[in-house]
Amino acid sequence: MNKIKLVASAFFLLAMYTSCNQTQETTKVIVTDSVIVAVPVAIELKDANSDLAYNQYLHLKDVLVLSDSTQAQGAAKDIAATLAKISGSENSTKIAYDMASEGSLSKQRILFTTLSTELITMFKKAEISSGSMFVQYCPMANDGDGGYWLASETEIRNPYYGDEMLNCGEVKETITKK
Template sequence: MKKIMIMVAIIAIATTKITFAQSKTDVAFNQVLTAYYDVKNALATDKKDVAIEKVKVLTAKVNAVPHKDLPAAQHNVWMEQAKIIKAKAAELAAGKDIKVQRKSFEGISYAMIKTVKNIKFNSGTVYVQHCPMAKASWLNEKENIENPYYGSMMFDCGDVAETIKAK
């Protein structure tokens, strides 16, 4: 009986450690998603200087993800997409023209879409939205369209292409 109780305790501790590590990773990924939304919102409201500041936060959040505990397939996806996000974030930060920033954001968006779909970490519903004029998609925390590719010119242009439910 004592051996059984010890085994149960060991299993409980091991499971808790794995769950805690995963939840810590999920928290970090959700912080990346929130930082992404901040960049999207800045571009959707034509605030190029705010977008530059917010994309720096996004890069820091990407760098802070504790990815080593991810399963191999998810780890590979993350490493590939994180590289793209950081490269496009650097382009966006260097962009003086909002059109250039929006083109860089497109690359960030496709990497984020792939990340959310493959790692499934989101704690809230995520809407994949698409603008037929820009021929580009992005993620939104709200179902209402907020187009980062045209901003105030066509703020509500687009549609919800997919809804990704919370994990």
Template sequence: MKRIIIGALAMATITFAACNSSHPSHEGHEHDSSAIAGEAVQQEAAAVKPQFTNVDPATAASLKLVVDHYLHIKNALAGDNASEAANGGKGMAAAMEKVDKAVMTSEQQQLYTENEDDLKEHAGHISKNGNNIEHQREHFAQMSEDVYALVKSFGGGQALYHDHCPMYNNNKGALWLSESKEIKNPYFGSEMATCGAVKEVMAPSAL
């Protein structure tokens, strides 16, 4: 039993160290291992352009509003502010009601529809749980998968960073999108603010 406990603690320490190493050190040590690891992560981030090159301007504008409210939620969770995350959820739900699928191509409609109901459900849960940040974070993790699919296809109206936290959900990991290259983890907030790594840099449009 003692060996099992020691092994588990060692694994947790390794995982935590790996998570921390993804954020470059600012201590100024030339050979600091965490700084080197962080630089390597940044260099490996892939540049991604959206799939669709013929997105109607009205569609692009309405989806940017959806993404903006998603970022509102993300920043609130990173700041441990559940009530503000709830406001972001309300804003996102309202923005989705204004998305006009009629101007989309059939392929675009299909992709958007595949993610629409899930996004509305997650936005609803986040908006109604301003006193339960853990529940909000659970839905945010699933919401991020859907928003990532939309941004990867339509673009997000601005350059976005696809980040990944390896420790969330019992080390199963989770992604999120950010408007900033700086890691601010929405799943752990101030507990582990810099836990994560940039996986992709996503262009605002396919043009």
């Protein structure tokens, strides 16, 4: 009886997932005996420094989702060091270093908006080997001015509000291999 409930639950979740007008497969659903796990589809960039910067950016976004300003400082320092190795990313590097020296979470989030705008432009020009990245947007971020960010999945995890408004936002664009 429990297996029937588990299978029924898995089909229900799968139906809910596919009914949300999502046009691309962004996660793989793995069903085991007792757990359903969603795994993001990995993205790979051809340039090693760009690939590392993207992964560091995702970590920075995730610690902002957790509202952890101390970890955000360390994550910003890491991405700044990597961005310094990428030609043409001087402005992004400066913004990331500014974030690393900022202790205020609200100021870090404002700088994150600017950093995200810079990196979205950079990654749109990058050579992608596989996978997709998603440009997401929250209209309420920055006192109603809105804010964009990048994610490796379509699920909204808002870095501007954390737990306060974790799912506020939408996918605005998908960046894929050209």
